[in-house]
Amino acid sequence: MRKLTKQQKDELEAIYQFYLNNENVKRMNEIQMHRGSSCYIHSFRVAKLCVKKAARYQRYTFEDLKNVLVASILHDYYLYDWREHHELKKKHGRRHPLVACANAVRDFNIPIEVQEIIKTHMWPLTPKLYPKTKEL
Numbered sequence: 001m002r003k004l005t006k007q008q009k010d011e012l013e014a015i016y017q018f019y020l021n022n023e024n025v026k027r028m029n030e031i032q033m034h035r036g037s038s039c040y041i042h043s044f045r046v047a048k049l050c051v052k053k054a055a056r057y058q059r060y061t062f063e064d065l066k067n068v069l070v071a072s073i074l075h076d077y078y079l080y081d082w083r084e085h086h087e088l089k090k091k092h093g094r095r096h097p098l099v100a101c102a103n104a105v106r107d108f109n110i111p112i113e114v115q116e117i118i119k120t121h122m123w124p125l126t127p128k129l130y131p132k133t134k135e136l
Contacts, residue, residue: 004055008062012069019073020044024107027079039076047072071117074104
């Protein structure tokens, strides 16, 4: 992809702000993630980093960048604290991509490309869920 236009940057920022201010997504703030960070903070950091890196590569279209942005925000949209549920502790790493994807489809009706990115974001920990899209 060539350098982003102001209009494209504005569109990406609008998508980012939509999810940043969404009440359902804000529930991720209640879930502890890596090193004391919340799921919410983690996901938005991942989103900024992924889009910044993906924008450097010419093989990506603007539509790809939008998909990467949404998928990286919602990749951990599982909305439960696996530390509080003993039965989920061993299965969380393999299970949460499917739960996050189902929640994202339910709440945001995300396209299939975004669904695939979310479902496969833990590969190779989830060997049956092999990445099928170039965004990964």
